[in-house]
Amino acid sequence: MNLLIEEWIPVRPLPTGAMKKISLKQLLCGNEAWELCLPRDDMELSAVQLLICMTQVLLTPKSLDELKRRIAKPLTESDYDAAIKPFSDWFQMDHPTQPFMQVRGVIADKITPIDKLMPGLNDSTNGCFVNERELGEYLCGGCAAIALFNRAACSPSFGGGFKSNLRDSRWPGKDGKGGLSGSPVTTLIQGDHLRRSVWLNVLEESNTKTFQEASAQKPCWIEPIVAGEIIPAQKIGLARGLFWQPGHIELLPPVAATACSCCGCKTDLAYTAFKKAKFKYTVTNIWPHPHSPRIMINKNGEVEEKFVSFTTIAPSWTQLSRFVVQQQVSDKTEGQQPSAVINQVRNVYGVNAAKLHLMVGGYRNNQASVLERRHDVFTLNLGWDSKTEVVQYLVSLGRGYRAALYKALYVFVSGIKDVKGAGVKLHQEGEAQFYRRSEPTIENALARIDFTAPEIELGRMRKSLKQIAGDLFEESTQPYLRDPELIRTLAVSRRILHKHLKNLEPLQDKGGDNGTTEAP
Numbered sequence: 001m002n003l004l005i006e007e008w009i010p011v012r013p014l015p016t017g018a019m020k021k022i023s024l025k026q027l028l029c030g031n032e033a034w035e036l037c038l039p040r041d042d043m044e045l046s047a048v049q050l051l052i053c054m055t056q057v058l059l060t061p062k063s064l065d066e067l068k069r070r071i072a073k074p075l076t077e078s079d080y081d082a083a084i085k086p087f088s089d090w091f092q093m094d095h096p097t098q099p100f101m102q103v104r105g106v107i108a109d110k111i112t113p114i115d116k117l118m119p120g121l122n123d124s125t126n127g128c129f130v131n132e133r134e135l136g137e138y139l140c141g142g143c144a145a146i147a148l149f150n151r152a153a154c155s156p157s158f159g160g161g162f163k164s165n166l167r168d169s170r171w172p173g174k175d176g177k178g179g180l181s182g183s184p185v186t187t188l189i190q191g192d193h194l195r196r197s198v199w200l201n202v203l204e205e206s207n208t209k210t211f212q213e214a215s216a217q218k219p220c221w222i223e224p225i226v227a228g229e230i231i232p233a234q235k236i237g238l239a240r241g242l243f244w245q246p247g248h249i250e251l252l253p254p255v256a257a258t259a260c261s262c263c264g265c266k267t268d269l270a271y272t273a274f275k276k277a278k279f280k281y282t283v284t285n286i287w288p289h290p291h292s293p294r295i296m297i298n299k300n301g302e303v304e305e306k307f308v309s310f311t312t313i314a315p316s317w318t319q320l321s322r323f324v325v326q327q328q329v330s331d332k333t334e335g336q337q338p339s340a341v342i343n344q345v346r347n348v349y350g351v352n353a354a355k356l357h358l359m360v361g362g363y364r365n366n367q368a369s370v371l372e373r374r375h376d377v378f379t380l381n382l383g384w385d386s387k388t389e390v391v392q393y394l395v396s397l398g399r400g401y402r403a404a405l406y407k408a409l410y411v412f413v414s415g416i417k418d419v420k421g422a423g424v425k426l427h428q429e430g431e432a433q434f435y436r437r438s439e440p441t442i443e444n445a446l447a448r449i450d451f452t453a454p455e456i457e458l459g460r461m462r463k464s465l466k467q468i469a470g471d472l473f474e475e476s477t478q479p480y481l482r483d484p485e486l487i488r489t490l491a492v493s494r495r496i497l498h499k500h501l502k503n504l505e506p507l508q509d510k511g512g513d514n515g516t517t518e519a520p
Contacts, residue, residue, distance in 0.1 A: 211238035
């Protein structure tokens, strides 16, 4: 299967219609409005990212105007045919010597079932997810390509000494070594249909200058990494980095089949197993992947960077400012850098920008074990790009109400001085419930807020979050009120809750005399 010419992308027409497979040419050159149709959110996010990376490599726009034209209307078939000629054998799944994202002749101690390419499907954390039975038993060529890309670019490693992806979310240091690896957060712009989503996340040429020094490099499966090689990140080109393959993987020849167990489409051949092998090399510093936000800290006068990752139960919105707000690093503050595609979209949309639909996805993992999948879409109202300080304030406000509840319940649980505590970890459950109940409030505020006059929507948000925090406090503590010794504890912790909630109100509501508020 050649991903440049054959039908492998599982889609359905908008607004409704039956699922089918289309080619990349049909997607980029057709007028139809499509959306991806896969049973797992991480596979859909990986599929759109794969399409973006392929389009970036094949058809990098020469200017912003050219990018805007391609977003607005389909590519001509002649332009597509001309663009793919230099890459005719780059994306062939069953190439005899250089198959897509694989290595020929992998020596492995055992054969690995193909479902291991899909993180969290059949391991000990499977209970965290909703997965259909035997989802990864037979993969068609398209789903196998998506799974290969996802495992290489977006997932934690196989563990046991296998290399992680190029967006490993650790502080790398100059020698490429750091703490435990994590999985990167991917942030992309969502358009009104798949073709526009792809082009909205393709960088125009002037925004790829960082990678120009190594622009002639080819992907790892065509120009393999040398064993033991020490590779400076700045020497990795755009195509090579976007399709970085950290391990040695080889799919076994496909077997006869009737349907793909993932997308459900009919297929005569399907992949059921692969071979994998450890492979050592070192990448020093950090490669500035255009689809992920980064964090910077100042360590003894030197700035270190890492990619944003999900490390706690806190939902995606708690890190939203990192996704859209650029902030310089200093001795006292942490810096942050949104992904290149988010920075570019400000120029694509211009002053008459519509709402931004921001796709956010990734895994929360413990080394090789996937604990949770994340895939969210946030809508940011008109004006988000010029009022990023409001986004930052809104997120901090939401986190503040979480903290107020957590601190009050922590006192109720632990006690204070000579006041007895309940001794049950109510604060942790309360925190989880706050995140669950507050998510619609945060999402609605982002979508509706007038960024030039935000206080009205912020007021609604405060009222809702205050109610949620108060309700959860009462629900959490109510079962313990039969214990006379906890009556005083309840009074103390409730007073602490009210104190912290009061601190989150606008200044005029606290009795301030200048009529100002805390909002930007």
